[in-house]
Amino acid sequence: MSRDSSKTVEEKLPDKKTNTSEWYSRVLQEAGIVDIRYGVKGFIVYMPYGMSIMKRIIQLYEEELEKTGHRPILFPVVIPEANLRKEAEHIKGFEAEVFWITHAGLTKLEERLALRPTSETAIYPLYSLWISSYKDLPLKAYQTVAVYRYETKATRPLIRGREFLWIETHDVFRTAEEALRQTVEDKDIFHRVTYEVLGIPFLHVMRMDFDKFPGAEHTYAFDTLLPDGRVLQIGTTHYLGQKFSRVFEIKFHDIDGSYSYGEQTCFGIGLSRILASLILVHGDNYGLVLPPRVAPIQIVIIPIPKTGFSRERLENYIEEVRSLLEGAGYRVYADLSEKTPGEKFYHYDLLGIPIRIEIGPREVEQNKVSVFRRDKREREIVDLGRLREYIAYLMEDIPETLKRRAREEMEKNIATVGSIDELMELRGSYSLFKTDFCDSEECAEELKTTTGGYEVRGRFLDEKPGEGARCIVCGGEARSRVLVAKAY
């Protein structure tokens, strides 16, 4: 009956805090999130469990986009070379990472086709045809697709791939004011899902001019903090102004009879990276910890059979509990398979199922159930009569707990520094730094070199440098209060 303890230890996951990379690889594989064995560098397979979570994540963002007036579109994955080249800065920024289709069957194509690295140049030629009057505006649309970029940096499952999933919106407005307002709405949409539902905290910054999206006037980015202390960009929204509308002839007849070019924005929601963040931010040494809204199974019921206790009576009681909870609208699964309870506990912990209910002879005889919450790993005995109420409470409290924990973790990693020396002293205890900066690309380069990889991620929108503040690098006049961190 005694277990081989050495084997048990060996089979557990690596420690998440001290061995994040290995923990992440093992969880992806063992929980069935993705399979990395497809055999083409940077391309991975989403497995059923991972894709079930992903589809729920997608649905959350799509619902918010629809609520804010965006409508679905789906453009082709191929972009004719001439279109991709129309906006000069854009092609310059993406040229080195485009996958090209050069042949079709036995024929060499006269014009190469790009696999979209992003879809501005696919979509905007058609927008030009769709828009002719101010009455056609605003035009707000989104698509959920894979995009392709020939990454030269080391690829990592879900974090940096050569194919990844995202949602991209492409909006056209009559005025710059409306377009700029949209970038704020984009941030709110992102916050409502990413933080409020998924519990992933993030920092909102405006990327420096030298670091903005190729072809944009401004880029606003959402960076989250991963447990290894590096930040990951999980979303960006861009104010494009008229840069694309002028080259793609997106113009309209205005109210006064004149012609104007559309004012554009686009917004990218990095779905693959959001799934990675969800796993890395909330997970623990037992595996995933999923917020209930995206958990494919929200409640799992585990029977504890006992020799001498009627199996039928046990299973009838389980069915009673299961249908009660299913009737209340939850995704419930009773695992009646022949595996031992202990093995099931480990398995559903690994999958991150938010709530586990254990039912054995004790529960049946007393008309109770044991309820285990995955986030805090706490067990509670509950009367059947108040089970619905208690589950309803957990469904609220679990996401709140995840959110609070993650936000506190991020906040305690933020330090404000006034010099590079100070940054270097504090880097063992903090990962995110606020400091004053002169906005020059040279200083950003120098900071990265002298600090061993710390990057200027962008300026905070709601904070300004104090009176007479100096750039942390050159000591010149500071123009921005910026976020500095190591990045993926």
Place this chain on the structure above:
RNA sequence: GGGGCCGUGGUGUAGCUUGGCUAGCAUGCGGGCCUUGGGAGCCCGUGGUCGCCGGUUCAAAUCCGGCCGGCCCCA
């Protein structure tokens, strides 16, 4: 961008230095008995083009070259 490590049944690995036996072990998977409150046990069975291509050799998982893929560290 620089450096290092790895590729053997589904998974994790031994074997490789010093070429040669039926490629060993654990786990998984299927069946049976027994068991079940944090990865139980026993029995039977199943599963391998040793990443790919080429070279050396009487003989290659093992040596050599190229390619593909994965991982880690540093910038």
